[in-house]
Amino acid sequence: MKEQLQKQLSAILAELQYPSVDVNFDKPKVDAHGDLTTNVAMVLAKSVGKNPRQVAQSIVEKLSINDSFLSSVEIAGPGFINFRFSNGYVVESAKKILSQYSSFGKSNIANGKKTNLEWVSANPTGLLHAGHGRQVLLGQVIGNLLEWTGHTVTREYYFNNAGNQMRTLAESIYSRYRQELGDEYPFPEEGYKGEYIVDIAKEIIALKGDSLKEGDTERSFFKNYGEEWCFKRIKETLARLDVKHDVFYNEDSLYKSGKIAEVIEELKKKDLAYDSEGAVWFRATKFGADKDRVIVKSTGEPTYRLPDIAYHREKFRRGFDLIVDIFGADHIATIPDVLNGVQALGYETKDVKVIIHQMVSFVNGEEIVKMSKRNAKTYTLDDLIDEVGVDAVAYFFVMRSVGTHLEFDIALAKEQSDKNPVYYLQYAHARIASILRHAATDGIAVNDISSMLSNTDFSLVKEKEEIDLLKKLLEFPEIVESCASSFEPHRLTTYLREVAETFHRFYHEHRVINDDKQLMQARLTVCLMTKIVIANGCKILSVSCPEKM
RNA sequence: GCAUCCGUAGCUCAACUGGAUAGAGCAUCAGACUUCGAAUCUGAGGGUUGGGGGUUCAAAUCCCUCCGGGUGCACCA
Numbered sequence: 001m002k003e004q005l006q007k008q009l010s011a012i013l014a015e016l017q018y019p020s021v022d023v024n025f026d027k028p029k030v031d032a033h034g035d036l037t038t039n040v041a042m043v044l045a046k047s048v049g050k051n052p053r054q055v056a057q058s059i060v061e062k063l064s065i066n067d068s069f070l071s072s073v074e075i076a077g078p079g080f081i082n083f084r085f086s087n088g089y090v091v092e093s094a095k096k097i098l099s100q101y102s103s104f105g106k107s108n109i110a111n112g113k114k115t116n117l118e119w120v121s122a123n124p125t126g127l128l129h130a131g132h133g134r135q136v137l138l139g140q141v142i143g144n145l146l147e148w149t150g151h152t153v154t155r156e157y158y159f160n161n162a163g164n165q166m167r168t169l170a171e172s173i174y175s176r177y178r179q180e181l182g183d184e185y186p187f188p189e190e191g192y193k194g195e196y197i198v199d200i201a202k203e204i205i206a207l208k209g210d211s212l213k214e215g216d217t218e219r220s221f222f223k224n225y226g227e228e229w230c231f232k233r234i235k236e237t238l239a240r241l242d243v244k245h246d247v248f249y250n251e252d253s254l255y256k257s258g259k260i261a262e263v264i265e266e267l268k269k270k271d272l273a274y275d276s277e278g279a280v281w282f283r284a285t286k287f288g289a290d291k292d293r294v295i296v297k298s299t300g301e302p303t304y305r306l307p308d309i310a311y312h313r314e315k316f317r318r319g320f321d322l323i324v325d326i327f328g329a330d331h332i333a334t335i336p337d338v339l340n341g342v343q344a345l346g347y348e349t350k351d352v353k354v355i356i357h358q359m360v361s362f363v364n365g366e367e368i369v370k371m372s373k374r375n376a377k378t379y380t381l382d383d384l385i386d387e388v389g390v391d392a393v394a395y396f397f398v399m400r401s402v403g404t405h406l407e408f409d410i411a412l413a414k415e416q417s418d419k420n421p422v423y424y425l426q427y428a429h430a431r432i433a434s435i436l437r438h439a440a441t442d443g444i445a446v447n448d449i450s451s452m453l454s455n456t457d458f459s460l461v462k463e464k465e466e467i468d469l470l471k472k473l474l475e476f477p478e479i480v481e482s483c484a485s486s487f488e489p490h491r492l493t494t495y496l497r498e499v500a501e502t503f504h505r506f507y508h509e510h511r512v513i514n515d516d517k518q519l520m521q522a523r524l525t526v527c528l529m530t531k532i533v534i535a536n537g538c539k540i541l542s543v544s545c546p547e548k549m
Numbered sequence: 550g551c552a553u554c555c556g557u558a559g560c561u562c563a564a565c566u567g568g569a570u571a572g573a574g575c576a577u578c579a580g581a582c583u584u585c586g587a588a589u590c591u592g593a594g595g596g597u598u599g600g601g602g603g604u605u606c607a608a609a610u611c612c613c614u615c616c617g618g619g620u621g622c623a624c625c626a
Contacts, residue, residue: 027565029572039568042606052606077569078606123626164625190625279624290551290622297624304626329620332553358554359620400562403554405619407561412575418588419575427588435585482565494563497573504589513585549588 001069001093002036005083009040012062018044018055027475034074034082035471041079052079087467091458094470097529098449105480105536108150115151116315117143119326120238120245121158124230125169126194128237128381129371131328131360134406136381137397137542138357138489139326140243144540145484145492151322155244158311160251161227163301168192169230170223176201177222181210194378200229237382241390242542254310260302263310263345264295272344287340308334309341316347323352324487329359355487357402365411388413394542395422399493421497425534426545428500432531433547435512439524442513452525460522465506469526472502473533480540489541496537503530 002025009023021043028037041056048055056075065073071086097104119139122128128136139155146153160166172192178185180201191197204212204225212221238244254260264280267273272283278298282305285292295306315323327335335356339349362369362379371379385393392413399421400406412420418427436446445451461470479495482488512527514520538545 026568028569029564030569033569037568039607042568045606080569160626277624281624294624299624301624303624308626329554331621331626333621334626336552356554361619404562405555409561412561416588420588421574423588424574427586431586431589438585478565486566490563491565494573501573505591507585508581508590511585549586 001085001089004069005036008063009038009059012059013040013044015062016058019047028080028082031468033076033080034072034084036083036085037080038083039080041075041081045079055079056081085471087462088459090467090470090474091461093474094461094529095453095458097473097532098453098525101449101532102536102539104532105476105540106148106150107477107481109481110146110150110484113151113321114319115146115153115322115324116156116318116320117146117153117324117326118156118158118249118315120234120243122234123159123165124161124227124234125165126192126230127196127233127378130362130379130381130384130408131371133381133384133393133408134357134360134397135326135328136238136241136243137394138355138402140241140394140542141398141489141492141540142324142326142355142484142487144542145480145487145489146324148480148540149484151484154246154320156247156249157245158249158251160307161223162252162255166223166227167219169197169226170219172197173200173204173222173226174219177204177212180205181213183213196230196233197226200226203229233382237380237385240382240385241394249311251307251311254307254314259310259314260306263306263313263341267295267344270344282337282341282344284337284340287336287343289336289340293337304334305337305341308338309345312338312342312352313345313347316342316351321351324355325352326355326357329356332356353487355402358405360397360406360408362408362410365409369410384410391426391543392420392422395425395493398489398541401488401490421493422543423549425496425500425538425543426549428503429531429534429538429545430547430549431507432503432527432534435527436524436531438513439520442517442520444517444521444524446524446528452521452528456521456525457518458522458525460519461526463506463510465502465509466523466526469499469502469506469530472499473529476533476537492537492540496534496541499530499533499537503527 005025006023010020013020013023021040023038023040025036025038028034041059042052044055045052053075056079060073060075060081063073067086069086069089070083072084074082076082117139120132120136122132143153143155168188168191171188175185175187175191176198180198204222216222264273267282272286273295274281274283279294280296281292282295283292293305294303296302312323335354339352339354342352343349362371369379388410396408396413397406413422416423418424439446461467475495479492483491506526510523512520512523514523535545
């Protein structure tokens with residue numbers, strides 16, 4: 001539809017000997033402005049030397065309107081050309097919602113593009129805290145969106161079980177181990193103070209008694225036990241949210257395979273790295289940074305930048321066409337280093353999409369919830385799930401744009417009322433399910449799509465609220481595409497709310513269950529279409545949509 | 550100080566990336582169930598889009614500049 005209009009308008013521009021410009025369509029905000037609008041007349045006005053409305057007039061005069069598609073074309077405001085679809089066209093288009101059913105909204109615009117999505121990537125030194133939820137769910141939904149638009153997605157978790165953090169973990173556990181055995185033993189300065197460290201120590205005592213007091217000077221038992229313990233918990237938490245990574249990529253493998261050394265060598269060869277003060281430096285200033293960065297410390301240990309660079313190069317080497325990273329705003333400093341490194345090694349940074357999300361704060365109604373790290377009791381993601389449920393967690397964490405701070409209201413999330421946007425959406429779904437159950441007792445085969453398609457008199461779908469609803473439902477594929485291409489899942493939650501709202505309005509104005517069987521069937525198809533869109537949207541969001549509540 | 554994100558209704562946030570009268574939800578007030586789920590719907594009030602300049606047919610959106618907030622700024626990750 002859009003394409004046809006676009007073609008026709010471009011042809012008209014040529015015929016009128018106007019300069020050729022891109023013809024863009026927007027969806028007007030206000031219903032009075034129709035279903036599609038274009039601003040070509042205003043774009044052209046200056047170069048043509050006429051006022052925009054005159055330009056619009058000359059275009060519209062040449063336009064041949066097919067009234068099975070369009071019911072009106074109008075010039076409005078400063079020079080917009082507004083198009084309105086005919087009801088018949090809307091209803092006809094909506095049939096595909098039924099026929100495509102659970103794949104309505106899917107597309108293949110990415111054409112199987114090999115995409116690597118890396119997120120969470122928390123080192124196994126502790127549990128996921130509530131704030132991690134934003135990243136966990138953003139990645140989950142973005143991954144789903146990418147798949148719905150035809151990307152082949154590898155979901156990846158990058159971790160490091162070597163370095164400093166793990167040593168600290170081991171020392172922390174060992175210290176608690178000694179303390180639990182009744183010894184006076186100092187706790188490391190920067191140790192992990194969480195309660196879970198004590199739990200781990202107790203488990204080790206139950207398993208090994210005091211036999212590890214001496215001997216394990218490398219603390220390797222403590223390190224390995226702690227790592228496994230933490231990783232198990234992290235994966236369990238992720239599983240509760242239906243998050244599954246395809247690849248767990250160990251930073252250590254980059255060392256073992258010599259990839260780290262290789263990067264240093266190559267950078268030095270290109271004179272993008274040099275030795276100084278006993279360390280190896282990366283010439284970040286060549287790429288616009290304020291100063292050069294250390295990539296290998298004078299102790300011989302690399303800083304985090306080096307493996308990060310090597311890791312990203314490996315992603316390219318593994319054949320990914322698109323590399324998506326999700327980071328919290330607290331890691332923002334690492335991003336330029338990695339991108340510069342990638343560029344230094346000869347890869348295109350445009351193929352790396354870094355999504356940075358802002359931080360989360362938690363409130364419980366009026367009260368601010370503190371999650372201080374110094375405190376032994378951290379509020380974990382598991383705690384949050386226990387408190388508000390999986391669906392609310394999934395929905396709330398993606399409902400705001402990634403660029404703004406997210407205020408997570410725990411009291412609201414667990415409230416089972418109309419204030420809670422998750423319930424509003426799920427209620428619409430459950431309400432439809434209930435109507436369909438009703439219809440089934442009236443002998444209408446709502447589960448038989450082909451019979452619904454062939455036995456329904458679609459010309460009976462003509463009320464304003466029905467047409468509005470169908471138009472809204474038909475936006476779904478575009479919404480999915482735009483959410484995917486902009487990496488902005490929050491638009492989907494906004495959209496689904498509008499769908500629910502538009503449905504409730506229709507429901508309120510028009511009875512579905514009806515003595516007029518033909519009319520009833522027509523309206524049932526509208527309900528069914530709505531249910532499909534809500535269900536598909538919820539699927540992407542990892543939110544369940546119950547048949548009953 | 551530098552980098553970066555942000556500032557929109559009383560509160561939490563949208564605004565399709567430059568379009569028309571800046572929109573939702575909550576809160577407040579006034580209405581709607583004998584009937585398919587009232588966990589719903591209808592209506593009302595509420596704004597100098599932090600301030601000031603600029604760019605153009607058109608700015609919440611782009612540029613400059615102040616003000617205010619978040620997050621980073623290690624030979625930690």
